[in-house]
Amino acid sequence: MTPLFARMTVAGVGLIGGSLAAAARRAGLVGAVVGFGRSAANLALARERDLVDRTTDDPAVAAAGAELIVLAAPVGALGALAERLRPHAAPGTLLTDVGSVKGALVAALEAAWQGRGPVVGAHPLAGSEAAGAGAARADLFVGRRCILTPTERTDPTALARVRALWAGVGARVEEMAPAAHDALLARTSHLPHLLAYALVTAAAGAAVDGRAVLDYAAAGFLDTTRIAGSRGELWRDILLANAPALADALAEFRAALAHLERLVAEGAAGPLLAALEAAAAARRALDGGR
Amino acid sequence: MTPLFARMTVAGVGLIGGSLAAAARRAGLVGAVVGFGRSAANLALARERDLVDRTTDDPAVAAAGAELIVLAAPVGALGALAERLRPHAAPGTLLTDVGSVKGALVAALEAAWQGRGPVVGAHPLAGSEAAGAGAARADLFVGRRCILTPTERTDPTALARVRALWAGVGARVEEMAPAAHDALLARTSHLPHLLAYALVTAAAGAAVDGRAVLDYAAAGFLDTTRIAGSRGELWRDILLANAPALADALAEFRAALAHLERLVAEGAAGPLLAALEAAAAARRALDGGR
Numbered sequence: 001m002t003p004l005f006a007r008m009t010v011a012g013v014g015l016i017g018g019s020l021a022a023a024a025r026r027a028g029l030v031g032a033v034v035g036f037g038r039s040a041a042n043l044a045l046a047r048e049r050d051l052v053d054r055t056t057d058d059p060a061v062a063a064a065g066a067e068l069i070v071l072a073a074p075v076g077a078l079g080a081l082a083e084r085l086r087p088h089a090a091p092g093t094l095l096t097d098v099g100s101v102k103g104a105l106v107a108a109l110e111a112a113w114q115g116r117g118p119v120v121g122a123h124p125l126a127g128s129e130a131a132g133a134g135a136a137r138a139d140l141f142v143g144r145r146c147i148l149t150p151t152e153r154t155d156p157t158a159l160a161r162v163r164a165l166w167a168g169v170g171a172r173v174e175e176m177a178p179a180a181h182d183a184l185l186a187r188t189s190h191l192p193h194l195l196a197y198a199l200v201t202a203a204a205g206a207a208v209d210g211r212a213v214l215d216y217a218a219a220g221f222l223d224t225t226r227i228a229g230s231r232g233e234l235w236r237d238i239l240l241a242n243a244p245a246l247a248d249a250l251a252e253f254r255a256a257l258a259h260l261e262r263l264v265a266e267g268a269a270g271p272l273l274a275a276l277e278a279a280a281a282a283r284r285a286l287d288g289g290r
Numbered sequence: 291m292t293p294l295f296a297r298m299t300v301a302g303v304g305l306i307g308g309s310l311a312a313a314a315r316r317a318g319l320v321g322a323v324v325g326f327g328r329s330a331a332n333l334a335l336a337r338e339r340d341l342v343d344r345t346t347d348d349p350a351v352a353a354a355g356a357e358l359i360v361l362a363a364p365v366g367a368l369g370a371l372a373e374r375l376r377p378h379a380a381p382g383t384l385l386t387d388v389g390s391v392k393g394a395l396v397a398a399l400e401a402a403w404q405g406r407g408p409v410v411g412a413h414p415l416a417g418s419e420a421a422g423a424g425a426a427r428a429d430l431f432v433g434r435r436c437i438l439t440p441t442e443r444t445d446p447t448a449l450a451r452v453r454a455l456w457a458g459v460g461a462r463v464e465e466m467a468p469a470a471h472d473a474l475l476a477r478t479s480h481l482p483h484l485l486a487y488a489l490v491t492a493a494a495g496a497a498v499d500g501r502a503v504l505d506y507a508a509a510g511f512l513d514t515t516r517i518a519g520s521r522g523e524l525w526r527d528i529l530l531a532n533a534p535a536l537a538d539a540l541a542e543f544r545a546a547l548a549h550l551e552r553l554v555a556e557g558a559a560g561p562l563l564a565a566l567e568a569a570a571a572a573r574r575a576l577d578g579g580r
Contacts, residue, residue, distance in 0.1 A: 126509075183499075184501060188506045199543060202546040203478065214478070216435065218415040222577075223514070226573075229577070236563045247555070252496065253492045255492070261484070264484075265537070273523060275491065279488075
């Protein structure tokens with residue numbers, strides 16, 4: 001069977017890029033995978049774990065001969081990364097990414113790749129606080145959503161090929177406008193990260209009668225703040241790139257919090273119970289559904 | 291070996307009460323354990339799972355002959371529960387509780403139990419979103435903190451006996467003033483619960499282009515909001531009982547959140563990265579420590 005792509009280059013062999021490389025190889029979707037990155041240690045780990053066929057830190061080697069380039073570095077670095085790879089990429093090279101923000105990013109990639117080849121924005125919902133080639137695994141995307149965000153400029157054939165790649169590694173692929181993606185992810189991912197970072201920040205410096213607050217963190221605190229252990233560089237980029245949608249999500253959250261706070265301050269036991277029970281039911285339904 | 295308590299009555303055989311019953315029996319700390327509660331089904335489950343020696347829904351039977359009574363129902367119910375048990379309790383009966391709030395609660399229990407016997411406030415840090423006798427397990431407290439909150443009125447011998455009980459089931463026991471407990475727990479537990487409930491509340495009703503926001507909840511959202519699946523009755527009581535300390539904790543959290551939000555709005559990439567990295571380091575240290 002002819003592979004979907006003769007050669008795929010993954011720029012950034014971390015949790016997502018490394019997992020895609022391993023999964024695409026295992027599924028026979030690619031003839032060869034080249035891992036491109038800055039960290040020699042991470043590239044060595046990617047080879048050692050057999051995530052990729054070979055690695056390079058040279059953009060010319062990375063881009064030459066690639067039929068598909070997947071940008072899998074932190075969101076803020078992707079525009080410059082595309083510019084660096086572009087001179088070495090053959091005409092028609094398909095460019096895609098796995099960034100957690102799509103609107104401004106896809107527009108920037110389309111501009112950077114203009115006249116070089118098609119661009120398809122993609123975002124597999126499979127991130128975690130784990131990072132690096134050491135955290136990658138070939139089954140990471142099985143059953144997970146992958147959102148493709150075509151624009152007016154997206155080539156339908158390129159879109160279909162990227163869809164086939166993600167479907168081939170087990171993801172549930174769907175399409176929506178970049179702005180819709182950013183509004184959804186602001187609420188389900190970017191806002192929770194910001195809250196977790198703020199919660200840890202507030203607790204980290206605090207003490208009560210000489211006792212460090214964080215010494216009393218139990219299971220609930222650990223769950224609630226787990227994602228605050230995520231890489232700062234990654235999340236700085238995401239928060240900055242999706243600032244407008246994040247601000248909207250924050251406003252909605254603040255309204256919900258202020259409502260609960262008011263019920264507590266007023267001692268409104270009945271309405272407070274109803275509000276908590278409604279939230280608890282909505283939260284439990286998420287466990288049932290997966 | 292003579293047990294520490296000839297008979298212990300546990301009022302509320304849920305996650306905490308049921309686990310304490312099972313653990314104390316297994317460790318030989320108690321001669322017999324009586325489970326007292328409202329729900330016949332939960333009491334039957336407690337018997338079936340061999341958490342207790344016998345059960346009753348009669349306060350007279352529950353209190354008569356008990357050397358120690360442990361209140362393990364939702365915080366808001368404990369004052370009335372003590373009043374109901376009091377007429378049937380022998381002079382000298384030791385009263386303790388496992389409530390997540392201590393200041394107002396311990397004062398209320400001391401008033402309710404005045405002239406009947408000693409009162410010792412306690413709080414094992416072992417709660418979760420799980421509930422009921424079905425979730426109880428004898429090893430729940432092993433390695434967990436248990437905070438005792440003596441007051442000026444606390445009898446030293448009674449305090450030492452309750453300490454021995456919790457140490458005997460594996461907890462790391464310490465003492466502090468009720469107000470210190472409430473200030474710490476507001477920050478490590480009550481605030482995170484309130485935030486999780488607010489986050490689910492904000493997301494539950496929201497849609498983007500006809501897509502329900504919660505359909506896009508991935509691992510990060512699930513972790514961050516897991517505790518919002520907790521029983522509303524329990525958390526209504528806790529939030530109301532600790533409202534002043536919770537308001538202080540909320541103010542600190544809001545300041546931390548506003549700072550991060552300002553850095554995002556200003557596009558202050560450097561300071562934002564530093565703030566996120568500091569939080570991430572503090573959060574990761576919590577995993578290393580346990």
